[in-house]
Amino acid sequence: EFNPQGTLAERMRAGGCGIPGFYTKTGVGTAIAEGKESKVFNGEEYILEEGLFADLSIVKAWKADDTGNLIFRKTARNFNPPAAMCGKVCVAEVEEIVPRGSLDPDHIHLPGIYVHRIIQGEHEKRIEQRTTRKREA
Numbered sequence: 001e002f003n004p005q006g007t008l009a010e011r012m013r014a015g016g017c018g019i020p021g022f023y024t025k026t027g028v029g030t031a032i033a034e035g036k037e038s039k040v041f042n043g044e045e046y047i048l049e050e051g052l053f054a055d056l057s058i059v060k061a062w063k064a065d066d067t068g069n070l071i072f073r074k075t076a077r078n079f080n081p082p083a084a085m086c087g088k089v090c091v092a093e094v095e096e097i098v099p100r101g102s103l104d105p106d107h108i109h110l111p112g113i114y115v116h117r118i119i120q121g122e123h124e125k126r127i128e129q130r131t132t133r134k135r136e137a
Contacts, residue, residue, distance in 0.1 A: 002032060007049055009082060014051035016085025016114075021050045057087025061110075064094040065103050068112030081110045091117045 003011065007026050014022055023046035027033050037048040059080040061070040070092055072080050084090040092115050 003049075004032070007032075008052075009079065011049055011052040012079070012082035012086045014049075015053045016082055017051075019051050021048050023047065024049055052086050054083075054087040055089065057083050057085075057090045059084045059090065059092050059110075061092050061094045063096045063098060063103065064092060064115070064118050065098050065100045065112070066118075067100050068092065068115030068118060069103055069108045070094070070110040070112075070115060071103060071107055072109045077109055084110055084114045089116045090114055091119065093119045093121045095121065095123050 004026050007024060010022065010024070014020075023039060023041070025044060025046055028038070028045050028047055033047045039046055039048070059070070060076060061080065062073040062076070063071045070080075070084075084092070097118060097120050
């Protein structure tokens with residue numbers, strides 16, 4: 001099934017919140033709208049998108065405490081929290097597991113209530129270097 005990125009994110013968020021569906025203008029009049037219920041609100045057409053509910057969600061986080069609170073880095077903050085929330089069971093692979101209470105609560109991106117299993121993976125940290133050469137003009 002094809003979904004625009006924003007609609008996919010909202011479907012995952014809705015599923016994580018237990019919302020069965022929502023209306024959106026995104027995709028009206030395109031192949032995305034084919035076969036979907038539509039409704040007019042204030043003279044504008046909207047299509048019904050269903051919340052996304054998964055049996056299993058697998059996410060990758062930078063750090064977790066032993067209760068499952070997760071901290072993501074960089075672009076992993078975009079889709080991992082809603083992906084974790086919409087799964088009946090969430091497995092998180094992390095680079096580091098720390099004792100409970102050692103994470104700053106203001107830095108936690110996903111509370112442990114959504115995480116059912118934590119796996120500490122082995123991660124290779126490659127050194128990347130930018131090399132340049134002089135321009136010959």
